[in-house]
Amino acid sequence: MTNAPSGFEYRVVGDGELIITHWGRRATTLRGATAENFLLDVTKQDSQELMARATGNYKRGNERTAKNHPRNSTL
Structure with a gap:
């Protein structure tokens, strides 16, 4: 299951x-x-994904790794 950008x-x-x-x-x-x-690109690609990338608002795949990093732990 993927979290496709929307909105x-x-x-x-x-x-x-x-x-x-x-x-x-x-x-x-x-x-x-x-x-x-x-x-030009919006007609060839998924428009939601393209807009997410244009705004910088998209998942990078490292969220779980960052969450478990010692620097981000709550003591």
């Missing part, structure tokens, strides 16, 4: 500006070539 939406505003929101709150704004590349 992301995007809209194009202004002159080539793209806003990505997560559960209705602005997560990031893409402009210029970055916004153009995003629009």
Whole structure:
């Protein structure tokens, strides 16, 4: 079972500006070539995963390891 990203939406505003929101709150704004590349990629890939990566809001696979690290233990 994987935790796929959800709750992301995007809209194009202004002159080539793209806003990505997560559960209705602005997560990031893409402009210029970055916004153009995003629009090209969103038709080829999972849009939720792509938006999660664009905002930096995605699982990295090390959460369990970090949780068990001595630095993060509660005494």
